[in-house]
Amino acid sequence: MPHAEESARHLAALDLGPLAAPVRRSMNGAHPGDTGTMLPPLVDHHVHLMIVxxxxxxxxxxxxxxDLGAPLDLLTERRSHDGLPRVExxxxxxxxxxxxxxxxxxxAAGCAREVPAATGDGRGSLPDPAETAVSEQxxxxxxVIKVALNAAxxxxxDRATLDAVVAAAHERGLPVVAHVEGDGMTRLAIEAGVDALAHTPFTERVDDDLVALAAGAGQRWISTLFVTSYGEPAPERDLALDNLRRFRAAGGRVLYGTDLGNGDQPLGVNPAEISLLTEAGxxxxxxxxxxCDPWPLVERDDAVATFVPGAPPTTLDxxxxxxxxxxxxxxxxxxxL
Incomplete structure (x- = not known):
């Protein structure tokens, strides 16, 4: 009977997909012989190290x-340190x-860079303010380049200046991520060709045609569902869940992100964010x-792996x-194994 029960548990396990593999920890390492699941390295795609x-x-x-927004001196300081987690x-x-x-x-002082409006004044070979700002980063x-589109x-x-920032970033091989908040800001970002949204839109319902446009363009949406209401029922949370559910159904690519530093959240993986992702479909x-998406990198670091001990879950809960x-x-x- 123990073997039958073990088989039943195995058959009832969730389908974790191709990224998961059953493994045993080496007898030569810590916790020798423990069994569990190996996953690629885990990434939180939205944190603020000027706070955490x-x-x-x-x-x-x-x-x-x-890190989606910090003073440049923090970048210099962090780049001089080795160790994990790796920071982009x-x-x-x-x-x-x-x-x-x-x-x-x-x-923090210095975490924002004001970029004057594009003038189109034909200054020839001189870089415009958008090019200068992107080159500086x-x-x-x-x-990755972060733009703030918070009409609230x-x-x-304006569209011309945003276009100039996006063009300057793309010319340098850098994706652009946008904080969108307020009426019309999601449309502005999507139509300008922004590569990712720093938050699932939470202040407006994104209409189905615009959702399809974003998904079709390969845009990524970073989830940050928990910080819309910190676990409490709220219109912003419901808007975000609905928007993300339809974006995912349209084939959009979702990235796990918590906006760590924003409010009281656990360090490391936030189970409440995972739960809301499942609620979003x-x-x-x-x-x-x-x-496990390495974005904005293309390749994963294969020197490290994630080990989850014990049997995989049998339900999404x-x-x-x-x-x-x-x-x-x-x-x-x-x-x-």
């Missing part, structure tokens, strides 16, 4: 984080003069694809806590 220091994440299961940076928020996040109490090591908190780029394999129990280990420590 990367060293606080060193003992978590996160192998990578994407957007550099400073690029924003319209007087725009978000300028004046926010959490916004790249020179400090940014691998001040001025935003993502299956187990979709969630793993969202949290068990997925958040299972993932939250993950550990970061050297890939060589895991043996395929």
């Amino acid at each position: 220091d990367a060293h606080a994440l060193a003992d978590t299961a996160l192998a990578g984080v994407v 940076f957007a550099g400073t928020f690029l924003t319209a003069p007087g725009g978000y996040p300028i004046g926010r109490p959490w916004a 790249q020179a400090f090591g940014a691998s 908190a001040g001025p935003v780029f 993502l299956g187990a394999s979709d969630v793993l694809a969202a949290i 068990g997925l958040p806590d299972w993932l939250a129990s993950a550990r970061l280990v050297p890939a060589e420590e895991l043996e395929a």
Whole structure:
């Protein structure tokens, strides 16, 4: 009977998709012989290290984080340190003069770069303000460019200036991620060819045609569902869930991100974010694809792996806590079963 019960549990396990593999930890390493599941490195695609220091994440299961807005001197400091998690940076928020996040109490000095409106004055070979701002971020090591489009908190780029920023970034091989908030901001970002949204839109319902346009263009949406209401029922949470559900159904690519530093959240994997992703219609394999995507990098770091001990969950309800129990280990420590 024990063998029959074990088989039944195995057959009832969730389909985790191609990213998951059953493994045993090496007898030569820590916790010798433990069995579980190997996943690629986990990434939180939206954090703010000017609020939560990367060293606080060193003992978590996160192998990578994407900092979406920080002073350039923080990039310089972080680039001089080795260790995990690996950090990719957007550099400073690029924003319209007087725009978000300028004046926010959490916004560290130097985390926003005001970019004047494009003039089209035909200055010839001189770089325009958008090119200068993008080049500055790249020179400090940014691998993605962040633009702020928050009509609820001040001025935003007009279409010509946003186009100039996107063009300058793409010419340098850098994707552009946008914070969109307020009426019409999602449309502005999508129609300008922004590559990713820093948050699932939470202040407006994105109509089906625009959702299809975003998905068809290969845009990625970073989830950040938990911070819309910190787990409480709220119209913003419902809007975000509906928008993400339809975006995913249209074939859109979802990235796991928490906006870590924004409010009270656990360090490492946030099971509440995972739970909301499943509520938005993502299956187990979709969630793993969202949290294991190396974006904005193309290749994963194959020297490290994620080990989740014990049997995989049998229901989606068990997925958040299972993932939250993950550990970061050297890939060589895991043996395929």
